[in-house]
Amino acid sequence: MRFINWLLHKCIVGLLGVVQKFLSVPTQTLFAGAGSSGQLARHMVAMGHQRILLVTDQILVDLGMAENIRKSVEEAGGELFVYCGVLPDPTTAIVEEGLAYYRTQRCDSILALGGGSSIDAAKGIAASATNGPVQSLVGILKIRQALAPLYAIPTTSGTGSEATFAAVISDAETHRKGFLADMKLIPLGVALDPLLLTGMPQGVTAATGADALTHAIETYIGRWSNDEVRRLSGTATRLLFDHLPRVYRNGQDVQSREAVSLASYYAGQAINHASVGMVHAIAHQFGGLYGTPHGVANAIVLPHVLDCYVKHSPEALAELAAVIGVGRSSQTDHERASAFVQATRDLLAQLGLATRLESFPTSDIPAVANDSMAECRQYPVPHWVSRAELETILDKIAV
Ligand SMILES: [Fe+2]
Incomplete structure (x- = not known):
C-alpha cells in the first residue's frame, strides 16, 4: 500500500x-510602505480605471478604510463603489452578489481590501465577470479569459492571496470548499500598507x-x-x-x-x-x-x-x-x-x-x-x- x-x-x-514549468507567472506592480494603499488607488485611475468596485467586509468599512480609499480614487478623478458583503470563507452566493453589484454599477475594475477572504471573493468576482459562473471555474486551469482588472490591498499578513494563483470559494448550498487555481487569478497590482495593519x-x-x-x-x-x-x-x-x-x-x-x-x-x-x-x-x-x-x-x-x-x-x-x-x-x-x-x-x-x-x-x-x-x-x-x-x-x- x-x-x-x-x-x-x-x-x-x-x-x-x-x-x-510551462506556466508563466505574471509580473505584478507592487507598492509598499506607509500610504501605499492610496498610491495603488491612484495608480488604478492612472491605468484608465474610472469605476472601481471595492470588495471588502463591513468591519473594514466601519474602521474608515473604504473612505480613505475613496478619497484617493476621487482625488485622481475616478469613482469608487463599495461591496462590503464579504464574510469568512466566502461562498458562491457572495461572489454572485458582488458580481451583480459590479454589473449594476457598470464598474471597470476591482480592488480587494481585506484578508484572504476578501481577496479570494474579489478573485471570484473578477473571474466570473469574464468567464461565467464561478462554480464552473473550480479546478485547475479552468479560466479561459483574462479577469476583470483586479488589484489587492491585504489587511492581514499571512495567506499571501494577494500574490498567489489560487482562490478558495465555498459552495453556498453544500459549504464544500472549491479551489480555483490559475495564473490569471494573480492580481495586477498590490499595496502592502503597514498603516492598515497596526490594528490587527x-x-x-x-x-x-x-x-x-x-x-x-x-x-x-x-x-x-x-x-x-x-x-x-x-x-x-x-x-x-x-x-x-x-x-x-x-x-x-x-x-x-x-x-x-x-x-x-x-x-x-x-x-x-x-x-x-x-x-x-x-x-x-x-x-x-x-x-x-x-x-x-x-x-x-x-x-x-x-x-x-x-x-x-x-x-x-x-x-x-x-x-x-x-x-x-x-x-x-x-x-x-x-x-x-x-x-x-x-x-x-x-x-x-x-x-x-x-x-x-x-x-x-x-x-x-x-x-x-x-x-x-x-x-x-x-x-x-x-x-x-x-x-x-x-x-x-x-x-
Ligand atoms: Fe497557508
Missing part, C-alpha cells in the same frame, strides 16, 4: 511539475504570521524549489524570524509590520512556483473538521513534520538554519536542521501558539491520516511520509 501511495504521488507531482489583533498577527512562515519553509524545502524560490522564501523566513516577535509584542511597530507583510507576499510568490506541502495537507483537515483557523493549525503541525524531515532530508533545513543564523558551519546537516526546527518551535512559542489541538480526539487519527495522505499526493514534498510516520505525528497533536 505504501508503494502504491508513493507511486501515485510520484506520478501526480511529476505531471503537475511538467505543467507548472495579537492572535490574528500570530496565526497569520505562522501561515506565512509555513509557506516560506514548505516552499524552500519542497522538491520544486529553485534559486528563485529559495531567494523569495529564504528572505521571507529571515524577515519573519526577525520581525514577527516584534509585531506580536507591539502591533504599532510600523517598520516590522511592513517587513512581515513583505515576507507574507514573498512567501505567496514562492507558492506560485513551488506549491505547499505536508503541513498544509494536515492543517486543511483540521480546518475542515473542527474549523481550526488555518494559521493556528499550521503552527501546531509544522514542528512535527519538520522533525520528520530532519531525519530523512535535512539539507534544505540546514540551509535555513544558516539563513536565520542558528547552528554552526562545523556541524552536520542533521545538527543544523535540528537547530532550525528548535528555533521554529521557540518562535511559535513566543507567539503564544498552541502545540496540541484540543478539538482533535485520537479516535479521529485514522480518518485525518487518510485524507492528509490523499491531499499530500499533489504536493512536491521533500520526503514521502509513511502512514506510520504520519500517525505518529498526529498522535503528538491529538488530545
Whole structure:
C-alpha cells in the first residue's frame, strides 16, 4: 500500500511539475510602505480605471478604510463603489452578489481590501465577470479569459492571496470548499500598507504570521524549489524570524509590520512556483473538521513534520538554519536542521501558539491520516511520509 501511495504521488507531482514549468507567472506592480494603499488607488485611475468596485467586509468599512480609499480614487478623478458583503470563507452566493453589484454599477475594475477572504471573493468576482459562473471555474486551469482588472490591498499578513494563483470559494448550498487555481487569478497590482495593519489583533498577527512562515519553509524545502524560490522564501523566513516577535509584542511597530507583510507576499510568490506541502495537507483537515483557523493549525503541525524531515532530508533545513543564523558551519546537516526546527518551535512559542489541538480526539487519527495522505499526493514534498510516520505525528497533536 505504501508503494502504491508513493507511486501515485510520484506520478501526480511529476505531471503537475511538467505543467507548472510551462506556466508563466505574471509580473505584478507592487507598492509598499506607509500610504501605499492610496498610491495603488491612484495608480488604478492612472491605468484608465474610472469605476472601481471595492470588495471588502463591513468591519473594514466601519474602521474608515473604504473612505480613505475613496478619497484617493476621487482625488485622481475616478469613482469608487463599495461591496462590503464579504464574510469568512466566502461562498458562491457572495461572489454572485458582488458580481451583480459590479454589473449594476457598470464598474471597470476591482480592488480587494481585506484578508484572504476578501481577496479570494474579489478573485471570484473578477473571474466570473469574464468567464461565467464561478462554480464552473473550480479546478485547475479552468479560466479561459483574462479577469476583470483586479488589484489587492491585504489587511492581514499571512495567506499571501494577494500574490498567489489560487482562490478558495465555498459552495453556498453544500459549504464544500472549491479551489480555483490559475495564473490569471494573480492580481495586477498590490499595496502592502503597514498603516492598515497596526490594528490587527495579537492572535490574528500570530496565526497569520505562522501561515506565512509555513509557506516560506514548505516552499524552500519542497522538491520544486529553485534559486528563485529559495531567494523569495529564504528572505521571507529571515524577515519573519526577525520581525514577527516584534509585531506580536507591539502591533504599532510600523517598520516590522511592513517587513512581515513583505515576507507574507514573498512567501505567496514562492507558492506560485513551488506549491505547499505536508503541513498544509494536515492543517486543511483540521480546518475542515473542527474549523481550526488555518494559521493556528499550521503552527501546531509544522514542528512535527519538520522533525520528520530532519531525519530523512535535512539539507534544505540546514540551509535555513544558516539563513536565520542558528547552528554552526562545523556541524552536520542533521545538527543544523535540528537547530532550525528548535528555533521554529521557540518562535511559535513566543507567539503564544498552541502545540496540541484540543478539538482533535485520537479516535479521529485514522480518518485525518487518510485524507492528509490523499491531499499530500499533489504536493512536491521533500520526503514521502509513511502512514506510520504520519500517525505518529498526529498522535503528538491529538488530545
Ligand atoms: Fe497557508
